[in-house]
Amino acid sequence: MSQPLAGKIALVTGGSRGIGAAIVRRLSSDGAAVAFTYSASDDKAKAIVAEIETKGAKALAIKADSADPKAVQNAIDQTVSAFGGIDILVNSAGILMLNSVENFPLEDFDRMFAVNVRAVFAGTQAAVRHMKEGGRVITIGSIVADRSGFPTSSVYAMTKGAVAAMTRGLARDLGPRGITVNNIQPGPTATDMNSDETGHERLKQLMALGRIGEDKEIASFAAYLASPEASFITGASLTIDGGYLA
Structure with a gap:
């Protein structure tokens, strides 16, 4: 199998479950050595490391609360x-x-601002000090940056809107160094954070494809943005939502 990320080093924040774990597995299968942070799921983190190492790849689990910028750094x-070194940073941790x-x-x-926004900047700031030309910064945002969609989500939507704006600014800052910065905005996706089956049925009615997304589909998008093929994409907030916003 082709390994477009062979020889690359990645860090995925929030990588022990959900979309983050799917990204860890995908980047590893694409050839990268992958470290990931987790805040509480020790058993899940150890299991992912063991799974990857069994396949002969490199993985490292780091316990870190993304609300603490020093822990992220x-x-x-x-x-x-x-x-x-580090070539790829995926800011996936979120609450x-x-x-x-x-x-x-x-x-x-x-706390939500600290994890969803400040940690993205703190991690990016620390990572790009080590990145060379061709480095990648990828953040997992949300379509709520464009459409909140339901009551009670104002603060969450604010954090994801901030990430989208930050992505554009960081792309300008880091473009001269050949480092790309992009924001993936998933729509409704089946994860630990979004596991309500009744809610899924309601959401399916709003989707052009009539189904909820899978974490591995978001991971494939992240892997593409991390690859050499995506070298001309930067400053973008890219929607992967099954037609929720269509």
């Missing part, structure tokens, strides 16, 4: 120390908290 340092405007706790606002 330390994860970059550990990746560089273990594998000798979802829903509440009405009247009842939304400011502590939840601060």
Whole structure:
């Protein structure tokens, strides 16, 4: 099988479950040595490392709370120390908290901003210090940046809109160095964060394809953006939503 990422080194934040775990597996199958962060799922993280190493590839699990910028920066340092550099950063860690405007706790606002937005900047800032020309920064945003779609999602939508705006700015900052920066905006996707089967049935009615997305489909998009073939794509927020916004 072709391995377009052979010799590359990647770090995926939030890589022990959901879309993040699917990206870890896909980048590894495409030839990259992959480190990933996780916050609580020790058993899942160890299982993913064992799965990848069984196939003869390299993997490293790093426990880090993305709400702590020092922990994110330390994860970059550990990746560089273990594998000798970093070529690809995938900012996949994210949290979802829903509440009405009247009842939304400011502590939840601060934590969601810290994980969904500040961690993206902190990780990118630390990673690009080690990246050479051809480096890739990929963030997992959401279509709620363009359409919130339902009540109680105002703060979550704000964080994903911030990521889209940051992506454009970072692309301008890093373009002269040959580093691309892109934002993937998934639509409704079956993950640990979105596991409500009843909700899935309602959402299917809004999808042009009539089904919910799969984490491996988002992972394939991330792998493409990480590949040499995507070298002319930067500053983009790219939707993969089964026609939800169509």
